[in-house]
Amino acid sequence: MKRVLSTLAAGLAFALAATASQAQEPIRIGVIETLSGPSAVLGQHARDGFQLAIRQLGGKMGGREVQVIVVDDEQKPDVAIQRVQGLIDRDKVDFVVGPIFSNVLQAIQAPVVNSRAFLISANAGPSSYAGKACHENMFVTSYQNDQVHEVLGAYAQARNMRRVFLLAPNYQAGRDAMAGFKRHFRGEIVDEAFTPLGHLDFAAELARIGSSRPDGLFTFMPGGMGVNLVRQYRQAGLVDRTPFLSAFTVDESTLPAQQDSAIGMIGGMTWAPNMDNPQNKKFVADFEAAFGYVPGSYAMQAYDSAMLIDSAVRAVNGNLTNRDAVRTALRKADFVSLRGNFRFANNHYPIQDFYTVRAAKRPDGKFQTEIVERVFTNYTDVYAQDCPMRW
Incomplete structure (x- = not known):
């Protein structure tokens, strides 16, 4: 009995020491974004949105420094x-955003x-991880x-x-964009480029659009690609006869x-900046006030990512040693999202509302998107049914 009590005491002392040691160390969060090249503005929005949240939290989560x-x-x-391996091996991060x-x-x-570490995707939401390849240690705070x-x-x-007419860049998000548009459109796809x-x-693409004379253009062209496309589309005189429908092509990063x-x-x-x-x-x-420009969805989602992590850290009282407990706390998403309705589906992608938005010029001369109407309410992506996770 003495040996058993001694072993239990030693184990308890070790656990308490480990918890105390962890409490003294900061929570380490790696933020990996595109911060150079034509699309650097997208990463800038995300970085600034995340940093604003940390600032408003006083630089702490669950009583621990961040x-x-x-x-x-x-x-x-x-x-x-290479960069993320450095975050994991050298910096020993607890979360990658x-x-x-x-x-x-x-x-x-x-x-x-x-x-x-847990992976919190604050923007990219490919279909490849929403279904059968979903993972318990990955969460998405944007959308599929x-x-x-x-x-x-x-x-x-x-x-x-x-x-x-459909137009998108040739990579996973571009292919997902095409698939998404077709899911609810029953008309003719004149061409796909x-x-x-x-x-x-x-x-070349504008010439094809002009010659095919479609009733509308749907496109996904983020960052610098979107800036050039919109300018060239307007200059080509296509706006009046072929309505321009897009996602991430016209937003606060490109406006x-x-x-x-x-x-x-x-x-x-x-979401849009004018969400009420x-x-x-x-x-x-x-x-x-902090950064001098209008935030876009990239900033909003990164801000929400920080608040999600904070909610989980608070739920486990700052103790991140039990990964199952942290995962359970992340799944609860016990925070107030900037977009309103927000919870996770079984695949760790959000269930949320979706809107049409319109590009507008504010009275102060700045540009932003503004909500027009709600299209989907509490919408779960179609791949969630294939995700084997159940909780």
């Missing part, structure tokens, strides 16, 4: 693998989820890639567009460069 380590994936999967692009997420997913594009397919269908990622000269060329163009999203709830009004005001 150390944020930001790295640039350069929009290159091979670079991303990011990235922007789906091909980068596909590169870093296995190294992260097979380590001690198809869903935002489904909004535009439903919009085109509701407005009796009979013939639509895939461009290289980073494509900036759309003369400062597109400006008047984009006004009136319709998009799909889960108290937490979002405060977020937008605080963000603009």
Whole structure:
């Protein structure tokens, strides 16, 4: 009995010492974003949104200091693998947040989820991890890639567009965009054009659109690609006769460069800066005061990612040693999202509302997207049914 009591006491002392030691160490969060090249503005939004949340939390989660380590994936999967491996091996991060692009997420997913860290994707939401390949250590705070594009397919269908031209970059998110649009559109697809990622000269594509004379164009062109496409589309005189429908092509990351060329163009999203709830009004005001520009969805989702992590850390009283407990706390998503309704499906992708949004110029001269109407309510992506996780 003495030996048993002695062993129990030693084990308890070790556990208490480990907990105390952990409490003294900061929570380490690696943020991996695209911060260089034509799409750097997207990563800037995400980085700033995350940093604003940490600032508002007083630099602590669950009573523990937080150390944020930001790295640039350069929009290159091979670079991303090296950077994320450094976060895991050298920096011993507890969470990895990011990235922007789906091909980068596909590169870093296995190294992260097979380590001690949890992966929180604050933007990329490829179909490849929403179904059979879902993973218990990966959470997505944005959407499944198809869903935002489904909004535009439903919009085109509701407005009796009979013939639509589709245009997207040739990588996973581009293919998901095409699939998403087609899910609710029943008309004719006049043509489908895939461009290289980073494509900036759309003369050939615009010529094809002009000659096919569709009832609308649906496109997904994020970052610098979207800036050039919108400008060239307006210059080609196609706006008046072929409505421009897009996701991530016209948003707060591209509008400062597109400006008047984009006004009136319709998009799909889960949120817009003018969303009418108290937490979002405060977020937008605080963000603009801190960084001097209008936040986009990338910033909102990164902010929510920080609040998700904070909710989990608080639920386990700052003790991250029990990964099952942390995972359970993450699944509960016990925080107030800037977009309102938010909870996780069994595949760890969100169940949320989706809207059409329109590019507009504010009275102060700045540009933003604004909510037009809700299209889907409490919407779960179609791949969740194939995810074997049940909880």
